[in-house]
């Protein structure tokens with residue numbers, strides 16, 4: 001008899017693990033929303049494609065994940081390969097990204113300060129990124145106080161909305177290119193882009209944006225949408241979900257902080273581990289979908305405080321198909337936290353590109369904030385849950401700063417673990 005596995009959540013984590021386990025188990029996916037996708041969901045707004053959160057593009061360094069992903073799609077026919085063209089809006093000017101490679105675009109005095117900082121860093125004992133105490137110490141220690149105060153502090157504080165000295169460093173791994181002073185000097189002297197840049201090129205679906213990815217991965221799986229899970233208990237060795245579904249194992253991909261209200265299993269250690277994660281911190285984002293003037297950009301970062309918006313994602317430039325309903329291009333303006341439609345409309349008047357609002361969305365869970373003991377708490381909880389055949393995978397289930405490729409990797413690793421049991 002095949003194992004019955006119930007997956008909670010049809011974001012990329014739930015959809016992919018459903019596929020990884022399809023041959024060895026009878027799999028059902030329960031999704032509370034009306035359609036699959038989670039954070040990568042897109043809607044059509046009068047013919048234009050709206051990424052409700054961010055503007056998802058795909059890249060995978062891990063070869064197994066890359067191979068698996070491209071076995072699900074026809075890369076040449078269904079995707080566009082694009083070059084990243086990101087800029088930073090600073091003093092009403094567009095500066096190249098990453099900022100440290102474009103110092104020549106700043107005034108002489110600023111550059112002198114930055115060079116003095118970098119020389120000082122170079123003459124000190126070298127430190128590996130993870131030897132720093134926290135995110136703030138890492139940024140100051142790697143780029144110097146001038147660049148930190150000019151860009152890294154204001155930009156990151158806008159996004160994270162939290163004290164950067166409380167943010168742990170583990171999440172950085174593979175997310176940001178680690179600064180190398182020789183590379184910085186070389187890029188500035190030769191005016192060449194750094195080949196190591198995360199997402200220096202990326203893939204994007206020709207049609208349907210990241211919703212296309214979700215829909216393809218959902219194909220042939222048994223997904224029940226509009227099915228929120230609110231109760232998990234044990235009965236005669238089985239796991240019973242919502243008093244309706246019976247399973248041998250559960251894979252949870254939703255917000256781990258909500259599990260303690262869902263799981264009704266008498267196990268003091270498990271209940272304590274569930275309680276320990278209820279205080280984890282996260283940030284939401286508000287997105288304003290807009291029409292904009294033509295430009296060549298993919299992302300525009302906005303560190304300065306003249307506006308509360310922190311970035312514009314030019315999703316209309318990712319694929320021409322994304323602007324079907326408009327004679328202009330479309331983009332998404334991103335704000336940290338919950339910002340009203342009225343406030344966002346006022347804010348975009350301060351931004352370049354003659355932005356005209358089309359639609360908006362608030363996503364309460366976008367960014368996980370990792371603190372020093374977060375990974376330890378999640379590891380302890382996973383151990384307690386596994387005693388009851390309950391497993392976690394995904395950005396908010398594991399409280400990891402996963403991009404899609406990392407979420408896929410985590411799902412594959414969990415599928416292998418479950419298959420081996």
Ligand SMILES: Cc1cc2nc3c(=O)[nH]c(=O)nc-3n(C[C@H](O)[C@H](O)[C@H](O)COP(=O)(O)OP(=O)(O)OC[C@H]3O[C@@H](n4cnc5c(N)ncnc54)[C@H](O)[C@@H]3O)c2cc1C
Pocket residue numbers: 008009010011012013014030031032033036037038039040053054055056057058059227228229230253254255285365366367393394395396402403404405407
């Ligand atoms: C602003 C932003 C930009 C990003 N840009 C990129 C990018 O360009 N490229 C990239 O690779 N990654 C990007 N990411 C990361 C990417 O979005 C995530 O890695 C990925 O979507 C996480 O998928 P997930 O399945 O783990 O979680 P989610 O997408 O959150 O899925 C969880 C699912 O579980 C469902 N669920 C929760 N609770 C329940 C319940 N009780 N019952 C039933 N269903 C439930 C939810 O409705 C949801 O559908 C970005 C993220 C953000 C926030």
